[in-house]
Amino acid sequence: MRAFLPTPVPRETIAAILDAAARAPSGTNMQPWRGHVLVGAAKGELCAAVQEVFDAEAPGHRQEVQYYPDEFFEPYLSRRRKIGWDLYGLLGIARGETAKMRAQHRRNFQFFDAPVGMVFTVHRELATGSWLDYGMFLEKFPPEYECEIEEDTSWSCAHGVERWRSNCGCNGGRPFNQLWRAPLRQALDELRDGVAPLTEQEGNKLFKDVWAARDGYIDVVLNRAPEQTEQFFKTHQQHELSEQEQVRALELMEMQRHTQLMYTSCGWFFDDIGGIETVQIIAYAARVIQLARLLFGQPGELLEQAFLARMAEAKSNEAKFGDGAQIYRSCALTMELGLEQVAAHYAISSVFSSFAEETELFCYRVKRISFAIHSSGRGRLAPGQAGPAFLARRCRRLTAPFPARWHDAPHTGKMRCGGQRERTGI
Numbered sequence: 001m002r003a004f005l006p007t008p009v010p011r012e013t014i015a016a017i018l019d020a021a022a023r024a025p026s027g028t029n030m031q032p033w034r035g036h037v038l039v040g041a042a043k044g045e046l047c048a049a050v051q052e053v054f055d056a057e058a059p060g061h062r063q064e065v066q067y068y069p070d071e072f073f074e075p076y077l078s079r080r081r082k083i084g085w086d087l088y089g090l091l092g093i094a095r096g097e098t099a100k101m102r103a104q105h106r107r108n109f110q111f112f113d114a115p116v117g118m119v120f121t122v123h124r125e126l127a128t129g130s131w132l133d134y135g136m137f138l139e140k141f142p143p144e145y146e147c148e149i150e151e152d153t154s155w156s157c158a159h160g161v162e163r164w165r166s167n168c169g170c171n172g173g174r175p176f177n178q179l180w181r182a183p184l185r186q187a188l189d190e191l192r193d194g195v196a197p198l199t200e201q202e203g204n205k206l207f208k209d210v211w212a213a214r215d216g217y218i219d220v221v222l223n224r225a226p227e228q229t230e231q232f233f234k235t236h237q238q239h240e241l242s243e244q245e246q247v248r249a250l251e252l253m254e255m256q257r258h259t260q261l262m263y264t265s266c267g268w269f270f271d272d273i274g275g276i277e278t279v280q281i282i283a284y285a286a287r288v289i290q291l292a293r294l295l296f297g298q299p300g301e302l303l304e305q306a307f308l309a310r311m312a313e314a315k316s317n318e319a320k321f322g323d324g325a326q327i328y329r330s331c332a333l334t335m336e337l338g339l340e341q342v343a344a345h346y347a348i349s350s351v352f353s354s355f356a357e358e359t360e361l362f363c364y365r366v367k368r369i370s371f372a373i374h375s376s377g378r379g380r381l382a383p384g385q386a387g388p389a390f391l392a393r394r395c396r397r398l399t400a401p402f403p404a405r406w407h408d409a410p411h412t413g414k415m416r417c418g419g420q421r422e423r424t425g426i
């Protein structure tokens, strides 16, 4: 028999159920359903209204969408009667007790006392196929398993989660120690905690809630279309942000994104701090520091000093790497890219490629301001000026004039190419 406990259902559970059900297949993926979730007073009001209609229903009332035929016929009539009498029998309602039957029927319209009522609708103008899809949507993904997560356990470390913070003995198999894990973790934690208050201080001028914005930024990470960024600002900005404020806001979000990337699991997983996975998370830290310096100035510089002091405690097993601070300088900082490097890349490439007025260069969009190319013998000179297409990508303004020079060296068969640092600043 159907009855429900009044225990409230957490909002997240309802959202998870709907999220799973929304993956049900439908004809040409039309997803012809709409869900309405009702709790509390809203549920009460709807139930009262529907029951009022039920109570006042005139005989012969015809539903807009018929579930059953007007006249039942065999063998369906007998089957229907059997199930009806069986069910009413379980409730102690005998044949012929129509008032009691009707009272029981009425309970449908109060969701049999369930604390959450969901109503699903399908557009009137859709046809029978959509009704099938709608049924599948309702039935496809009922909850099947329940699991409990035991905190601080993992499948790949018998010591809990020590693999990600200490010399627990789990590694990739080389005869190395992992004493470097603890100071590395500490260095990253300190960096994370060092940028957090600066993020709040700066972020509170730009966002309603900087941490909610940080969480919401995932939508921008997943889709960097300008409209998505626009939507992100609409949702989170504290006031209408100027272009410059938008740039700062996005830099702040990128910095926070990289504080999260620093904790990528494989950075701790293997044998040595000089391994490519660990160097990668140190590079994420370098990006955090780069943006912190850009956004906060002196406090950003101080973060780097503190970070390096802690990283020096993380010793590599291999002499060529030294320690974490050395790896930061020799491996991570050499990956650092700024707009100057983008401009240099553009300048050098422009000798060989004819770029459109605006062009995509990796994740950048570069706008040409002026450009010419001169050839003399085996040499070419391409003076020009370019900058980021500011509105398309929202990055800092930088206009880089460049003379890019190229000539081939006939004796070696190699080419030489470069800009002039003194004149261009790139």
Ligand SMILES: [Zn+2]
Pocket (backbone or CB within 6 Å): 156, 157, 158, 159, 160, 162, 163, 168, 169, 170
């Ligand atoms: Zn372990």
